[in-house]
Amino acid sequence: MTDLNAIGARAKAAAGELAALRAPEKNAALEAMADETLACREEILSANANDVDAARAKGMAEQMLDRLTLTPARLEAMAKGMRDVAKLPDPVGKLLSGGTLDNGLRIERVSVPFGVIGIIYEARPNVTGDAAALCFKAGSACVLRGGSEAVHTNAAIVRAMRRGLGRAGRNPDAVQLIEDTSRETAQALMRLNAYLDLLIPRGGAGLIRAVVESATVPVIETGVGNCHVYVEKSADVAMAAEIVYNAKTSRPSVCNAMETLLVDAEIAEAALPVIAARLREKRVELRGCERTRRILPEAVPASEEDYAKEFLDYILAVKVVDGIDEALAHIAKYSTHHSEAIVTRDYAAAEKFARRVDSAAVYVNASTRFTDGGEFGLGAEIGISTQKLHARGPMGLEQIVTSKYIIRGEGQVRV
Amino acid sequence: MTDLNAIGARAKAAAGELAALRAPEKNAALEAMADETLACREEILSANANDVDAARAKGMAEQMLDRLTLTPARLEAMAKGMRDVAKLPDPVGKLLSGGTLDNGLRIERVSVPFGVIGIIYEARPNVTGDAAALCFKAGSACVLRGGSEAVHTNAAIVRAMRRGLGRAGRNPDAVQLIEDTSRETAQALMRLNAYLDLLIPRGGAGLIRAVVESATVPVIETGVGNCHVYVEKSADVAMAAEIVYNAKTSRPSVCNAMETLLVDAEIAEAALPVIAARLREKRVELRGCERTRRILPEAVPASEEDYAKEFLDYILAVKVVDGIDEALAHIAKYSTHHSEAIVTRDYAAAEKFARRVDSAAVYVNASTRFTDGGEFGLGAEIGISTQKLHARGPMGLEQIVTSKYIIRGEGQVRV
Numbered sequence: 001m002t003d004l005n006a007i008g009a010r011a012k013a014a015a016g017e018l019a020a021l022r023a024p025e026k027n028a029a030l031e032a033m034a035d036e037t038l039a040c041r042e043e044i045l046s047a048n049a050n051d052v053d054a055a056r057a058k059g060m061a062e063q064m065l066d067r068l069t070l071t072p073a074r075l076e077a078m079a080k081g082m083r084d085v086a087k088l089p090d091p092v093g094k095l096l097s098g099g100t101l102d103n104g105l106r107i108e109r110v111s112v113p114f115g116v117i118g119i120i121y122e123a124r125p126n127v128t129g130d131a132a133a134l135c136f137k138a139g140s141a142c143v144l145r146g147g148s149e150a151v152h153t154n155a156a157i158v159r160a161m162r163r164g165l166g167r168a169g170r171n172p173d174a175v176q177l178i179e180d181t182s183r184e185t186a187q188a189l190m191r192l193n194a195y196l197d198l199l200i201p202r203g204g205a206g207l208i209r210a211v212v213e214s215a216t217v218p219v220i221e222t223g224v225g226n227c228h229v230y231v232e233k234s235a236d237v238a239m240a241a242e243i244v245y246n247a248k249t250s251r252p253s254v255c256n257a258m259e260t261l262l263v264d265a266e267i268a269e270a271a272l273p274v275i276a277a278r279l280r281e282k283r284v285e286l287r288g289c290e291r292t293r294r295i296l297p298e299a300v301p302a303s304e305e306d307y308a309k310e311f312l313d314y315i316l317a318v319k320v321v322d323g324i325d326e327a328l329a330h331i332a333k334y335s336t337h338h339s340e341a342i343v344t345r346d347y348a349a350a351e352k353f354a355r356r357v358d359s360a361a362v363y364v365n366a367s368t369r370f371t372d373g374g375e376f377g378l379g380a381e382i383g384i385s386t387q388k389l390h391a392r393g394p395m396g397l398e399q400i401v402t403s404k405y406i407i408r409g410e411g412q413v414r415v
Numbered sequence: 416m417t418d419l420n421a422i423g424a425r426a427k428a429a430a431g432e433l434a435a436l437r438a439p440e441k442n443a444a445l446e447a448m449a450d451e452t453l454a455c456r457e458e459i460l461s462a463n464a465n466d467v468d469a470a471r472a473k474g475m476a477e478q479m480l481d482r483l484t485l486t487p488a489r490l491e492a493m494a495k496g497m498r499d500v501a502k503l504p505d506p507v508g509k510l511l512s513g514g515t516l517d518n519g520l521r522i523e524r525v526s527v528p529f530g531v532i533g534i535i536y537e538a539r540p541n542v543t544g545d546a547a548a549l550c551f552k553a554g555s556a557c558v559l560r561g562g563s564e565a566v567h568t569n570a571a572i573v574r575a576m577r578r579g580l581g582r583a584g585r586n587p588d589a590v591q592l593i594e595d596t597s598r599e600t601a602q603a604l605m606r607l608n609a610y611l612d613l614l615i616p617r618g619g620a621g622l623i624r625a626v627v628e629s630a631t632v633p634v635i636e637t638g639v640g641n642c643h644v645y646v647e648k649s650a651d652v653a654m655a656a657e658i659v660y661n662a663k664t665s666r667p668s669v670c671n672a673m674e675t676l677l678v679d680a681e682i683a684e685a686a687l688p689v690i691a692a693r694l695r696e697k698r699v700e701l702r703g704c705e706r707t708r709r710i711l712p713e714a715v716p717a718s719e720e721d722y723a724k725e726f727l728d729y730i731l732a733v734k735v736v737d738g739i740d741e742a743l744a745h746i747a748k749y750s751t752h753h754s755e756a757i758v759t760r761d762y763a764a765a766e767k768f769a770r771r772v773d774s775a776a777v778y779v780n781a782s783t784r785f786t787d788g789g790e791f792g793l794g795a796e797i798g799i800s801t802q803k804l805h806a807r808g809p810m811g812l813e814q815i816v817t818s819k820y821i822i823r824g825e826g827q828v829r830v
């Protein structure tokens with residue numbers, strides 16, 4: 001088993017140096033990381049070809065193979081991503097609040113880096129570059145643990161980034177990859193409290209659950225999205241159809257895609273056929289309740305499980321509900337607290353839905369697909385938090401720093 | 416074993432109602448909780464007398480017995496604490512940030528309650544009233560699990576508070592106590608992810624460690640403070656003596672009390688005798704390094720362990736260091752990242768210490784004892800976070816809420 005203590009100690013030492021860097025120094029290093037990523041293009045693409053071949057030989061599904069594959073364009077996008085992070089404002093050293101106490105103490109709360117951030121993720125190798133760049137700009141060293149299928153690709157990307165760090169005069173240990181993809185090592189990483197300040201899992205529901213179950217390091221859960229769109233009885237049917245079409249089909253494999261459609265009984269006969277016609281263009285499979293199937297005979301019966309599931313595919317669960325309260329109750333029961341939307345023309349329904357739904361992002365008359373750091377104007381994102389602690393919703397640079405209090409006095413003691 | 420699922424479900428239902436309350440409604444309920452706490456004075460004090468007798472019979476130490484004991488004055492202070500929380504600004508429903516995106520979507524981030532907060536704590540029964548009042552004002556239901564020694568006291572306090580909630584027309588299940596103080600039930604509470612949004616342990620290092628080790632619910636670690644004061648070579652010796660005296664002896668049993676004194680070798684001969692003379696007034700036991708003991712022969716030899724320990728007593732570890740870098744390295748090694756102070760007249764030393772020390776609160780020329788929600792102007796506090804996630808340092812009402820995004824549009828879809 002890999003010696004995580006050695007990796008952790010190196011990361012902590014690098015984090016100490018990194019915390020003292022100013023923005024231009026960090027940005028120059030990010031540019032060098034991007035330069036080296038492009039300079040090592042051959043090496044990275046050839047490593048990726050090996051990973052893809054091996055995965056195909058093992059029978060990996062086409063959709064997963066696509067996620068694993070790096071093309072020259074995707075590699076360039078990753079390098080550009082690093083340069084984009086360099087252009088973002090530095091989240092470290094901001095004065096967040098402060099003032100003078102009655103006893104004369106000057107107190108300020110400033111943003112500071114976390115220190116060492118662990119990232120556990122699955123097959124997409126672009127996460128390697130994105131996560132490392134964001135952590136670096138946020139002043140933290142990162143310890144990356146990607147999926148076994150992408151290990152050669154990830155190793156080649158990390159070698160390139162570390163070369164860039166070295167060339168820029170920075171400690172390469174600010175970016176480290178754990179190449180040992182055994183379960184035991186992942187488990188040990190989740191409990192590496194002596195060195196890790198934060199752990200961010202990025203991947204499917206199984207990975208997130210495993211991390212939450214095992215980790216003693218503080219975790220930010222990301223990305224499981226069983227997202228709902230509720231078509232309220234006053235909804236504009238054409239708008240509802242466009243929003244559902246976009247939320248379900250524009251990219252079904254991502255966490256902000258919708259998984260369940262709730263339709264008010266009063267509008268179901270008018271709305272469902274229009275929505276279904278639009279979804280038919282993409283051959284979306286509908287799984288409906290009894291009442292749905294009376295209106296849409298092509299729908300297959302939905303099981304209880306279908307309402308709890310993140311399909312991440314061209315499949316949609318549909319349910320006819322009696323009013324907003326039933327919709328809210330259904331969402332409260334099945335939602336993963338990611339993103340939910342209402343389509344309505346009714347002011348009271350809009351406000352009630354916005355206030356009552358307990359999710360990171362709640363939409364009125366818009367697609368759930370907007371829940372994204374780039375769309376929200378945060379610049380790049382390291383993930384979408386579906387927990388309530390620390391950060392909720394898309395996490396950009398400002399969500400991966402912490403703060404401390406600095407208090408200056410002239411001998412004050414507490415009475 | 417107590418059915419935590421039933422308790423959790425009731426708490427979640429109460430949390431839903433509580434989230435919809437406006438500030439005056441919550442404040443009236445807090446006043447009613449305070450009223451009933453005073454009205455049940457006899458019942459609470461007699462339950463406490465039973466707890467104290469039982470604890471004394473079991474041989475509980477005097478200092479712990481004192482923490483466990485409720486006097487009429489302490490009970491009044493607890494009721495007053497509830498009224499004080501009623502007077503604090505409502506942390507829920509604040510617009511934290513927002514704006515309009517290029518596509519016309521109006522996005523806002525608003526503060527919302529966590530939902531259900533679990534509190535695991537030790538012998539001090541005043542935590543029962545304080546924590547429940549803060550959670551309630553923050554819009555969250557709480558599930559309390561206090562120490563077994565205080566179980567009758569806590570039950571009587573919670574009965575009174577629930578009576579107050581009922582009288583104010585609120586759901587009493589917003590405040591629940593787990594009277595079963597078995598280890599198994601505590602463990603189950605730590606893994607009650609279906610109902611708990613947050614878990615805050617309050618107590619000694621052992622409790623905190625056990626919770627971090629076992630919990631799958633998101634945790635905020637609180638309160639273990641191995642706090643340092645570093646007397647830099649340019650320090651004003653009289654100021655240093657006053658700060659050390661205050662930080663060590665004004666209340667040794669609390670987490671912001673100092674535990675280790677670091678003295679620069681260049682000022683040790685001048686400073687240590689003055690500091691030691693002041694500490695002698697409170698008969699503080701000194702445990703020093705070799706160099707300390709050459710200057711202060713009364714000091715006993717310090718072991719490695721003494722530097723890692725939170726004494727919470729009239730004991731102080733002392734070490735002579737060669738310059739600020741050795742002081743910073745010692746703090747980095749032994750600190751629990753709570754509060755550290757430097758005493759200096761040197762600008763560069765002050766700034767270096769403030770930037771480099773990785774603790775929740777870093778002081779220049781002031782006592783570590785100021786790390787406290789009340790002192791920092793946050794009103795009451797629910798604990799002092801020593802972790803970096805979510806909240807760092809004293810946690811007031813604003814630290815026990817979360818946020819969500821509300822996005823309003825007119826049919827926008829993502830391209």
